[in-house]
Amino acid sequence: MASDTIAINGFAAGDKPIGERLHGWVTTVDHKRLGILYIVYSLFFLVIAGIEATIIRIQLMVPHNHFVSPEVFNRMFTMHGTTMIFFVAMPILFGFGTYLIPLMIGARDMAFPRLNALSFWLTAFGGLLLYFSFVGGNGLYGAGNAPDVGWFAYAPLTSRAFSVGHSTDFWTLALLISGIGSIGTAVNFIATIITMRCPGMTLGKMPLLAWMNLVTAGMVLLAVSPLTAAQVMLCFDRYLGAHFFDTQAGGSAVLWMHFFWIFGHPEVYILILPSFAFASEIIPVFSRKPIFGYPVMVAATVMIGFISMSVWAHHMFSIGMPSYGNTFFTITSMVIAVPTGIKIFNWIGTMWGGKIRFNAPMLFCVAFLFQFLIAGLTGIMLAASPFNWQLTGSYFVVAHFHYVIVGAILFTLFAAFYYWFPKMSGRMYSETLAKWHFWLFVIGFHLTFDFMHIPGLLGMPRRIYTYEPGRGWDIWNLIVTIGTFVQGIAVLIFVVNLLWSVFKGEPAGNDPWDAWTLEWSTTSPPPDYNFATIPTVESRRPLWDLKHPEDPDWKYE
């Protein structure tokens, strides 16, 4: 039972000396430990990038503020964006995937455990390389430190002529290396899901989390690789004097934009699909019903995967594409709303007629539904290219994508944290602190990101370190900054809750949520080998069948 196996877990104090335990973590190829490493690593960078966001918001609190210099401000938004996307969102989602996929499909590890470790350490090294630029970015002469080219690093700002010193080199190398790590993880996810499922688990009986991670991994292969290629070209430009993006020698700035967004837009779906996956696991359990329309959910996921490959230039409506280009990317960007809408309706359908328990994971999922609805609707506005000519590059678009990344992705991540925390640590978190976290974060989130839309509509562009008074932007920026601090306090409560619960929480037992997927059939935390005997499944909810032998799922599926 649970109490017997807690000592196996790395969190709990073992008998081994600390050096040996550390060595165990560094050399591990166990998917559960690597998953936790990913998550802890990402949380560390979440705090750093959060501090950068706070610096940005303090600077913008009032017009003509002198909290930081323009150079520092530009580094802050570049590092905030780069860190949050590449060293928080992606690794944390990979971390959950790495931890959960083998458990949910009844396997003992990933298909390639050593590749798994390599991928993690590459990603980790990429993050450290990026931050080493604060130390090493100066180079030889007057080059400043830390990248300051924006997270999409438009050419020719990244060329040697406009970005002297080494800060941009750190940026491009960090993304190149972590990108290779991401591709490795994606290969591993696909190979694991295709070849390691336990007997009986056909593709149609896989948990939706595995399905969505499968599609995500496929998108990583096809989307992160172009970014890697483009970073190689940028390296050639900066080190070998090539001219890919050198506009002085006939190179094209627009080509970089295409290459970046061919990565950049699927990336949004690479991040949102795993968070859909969390919602698709959590909402049914807390509504006490199976997911509504499983085949349609799978189909919608696959459709999103395909369509998302053809929408990238909606980030480029203002670059002067011909009218047929704008029209094409308008229709593709709008069409992707249909499968996304299907998902929202299916989650509502799942809750319909259920008996909903509002524990912290479900609270975060419900908030996710509301916020994702709004994010989707502002997405429709941005897809209408003429409207986009006004909105792109403004604070409206900043508010929109934070609504997606914070309002949807981070909220489901918090839900996932609370939902699987008992499994990972063997202990329950404090529900009271979790509720405080939830409500404070909801309030802070809406203060910040609801009001952030308005200055965009009033003509405030993004990435400006200061602004003129008298343009109607002042009050909104003040409110946005206040909201940032409320969110900061909420995240602090979250961290305290995690740390406290890891050591002092109540033992959770194997299955605290009365859930239905395979990870809840083993101990909390699971033993090194996950399952003593490889399970056999007959339906999408193997534990439901076990708990309700009189009314098993496989009769209906």
Place this chain on the structure above:
Amino acid sequence: MKPCAQSRGLVCKVAGLALLLGFLLLIATVCSAAPAGPSQIPNIFKPDSTPADSIFRLSRLVLIICALIFVVVFSLMVYVVAKFRRRGADDGHEPPQVYGSNQVELAWTVIPGLIVLVLFLATARVILSVQDAPKPPGAIEVVAIGHQYWWEYRYPALGVVTANELHVPVSDPQHPTPTFITLLSADTDHSFWVPRLAGKTDLIPNHPNHTWIDPHETGLFLGQCAQYCGVQHAKMLLRVYVDSGADFNAWIQSEKKSAVTDDAAIEGRHIFESTACVNCHAVSGTVADGHFGPDLTHMMSRDTIAAGAAANTRENLRAWIQSPDSIKPGSLMPAMKLNDHDLDALTSYLETLR
């Protein structure tokens, strides 16, 4: 969970959601229904030119459709959350297990599909009408060149070169005199955005772009560079002066002239022409012929210096020449490090460039 705590949580939730709805209504009212404010607010919902107006009309349609979707789905969510929560008097049984319904799935696939179709058709019309608008014979042609961190404006047909403050004639719907702007960049990417006149179009090196405006009212319209272009992206401000036809012609005539020579400022002129100033700045009719910085031939006709970062006053000019970083840190203009006497003389000379 105890029933009372349950219902209290629900009250909180409904209150929170009401708050959310309130925020959205607030956004809608603030942005679209506010009374006409001072023109200094570059509100995209106060269009004053055909492209901005077409976009505004489209955005109104999109907003209404989105608001309707929001109200319907939001109500549905609130209903589900309130109605199907687990109540205190629960019998402990699981609810009926429902796996899906093809009819319902079909409905919520087809209906959003139809909405998307409507939105797309409305959007496509506006794309074509704004982007492929024909150029009438009376159109003014301007070439705008983005520099780190200022704007160069050339009127090739009229023989005028100026910087940072764009003058265009007001356009009368009966006799339209729109301004067609070719957008070029001398260095990095920039974006031309005057929200009340038109949506933004980027200025990209090696990639000429076009936009057009036909302001319906005279006055000053503000905007700024909307594509991150380097350290001082924030202070690359845009000022568009819409003049009456007569005022515009008078302005053109005055800009066409060479710089006046004022003997009182001959010492300052000498300093100007013997220092690094002439490497970057041009003053027509003199030896100053640089093109890296703004043309100064008629700089005193402008209200601002440093791309709108400061008012064009003697104090600001002096501070700008002595230390550009004091007004716009990161600007590419070097600090001239003149002594007080020379600085005064140079400033006096610049003040004669009307």
Place this chain on the structure above:
Amino acid sequence: MSSVAAAPAPLKPEWTLPSRGRVGMFCLIAAESAVFTIFVIAYIFYIGKSSSGPQPKDVLELPIFISICLLSSSITIHLAVRALGKAQLGAFALWWVLTLALGSIFLVGTGREWYHLIYEKGLKISTNLFGTTYYSLVGLHAFHVTVGLLAILIVTIFTLMKKVKTEHHEKVEVFSLYWHFVDVVWSIVFTVVYIVGR
């Protein structure tokens, strides 16, 4: 409920899934294809856009011989894998070493072409857009050939040490997928660089 595995469940006897090596290699090939696509797009985008010489038609010659070598190495590696599957270790060694030789000829040929271009025609990566895209695309492919040759070399060494057995058939076969991919990419690079772009 200690474990779901304890539940008696009818085991379906024919539960087989694809080999993970193959799936992993196909994933890698998908990712690599995306990388090459981007480089090919850049090459095509910049055809004829170089502002100064040398232009492709002035300096490029069709590398027919080395292309034939590389493409036929796909056949030899296929024969090698088949021989190993039938436990014909001698035949395997023969075909495998032949593959190594053909691949090496290709790499040497590319090296000679580059030497010719750099030292006799003065075309470097920094010369113009043609140089930039040409060396990147052909170089990226040559890099993949090099990686493949190193792997082939390692297997060759094991073969000579008599360590390669029939049970390694699947691993060798998975590697041969990579080698086939490299060959297919060459046929695309050849078409784009030496036929379309010249």
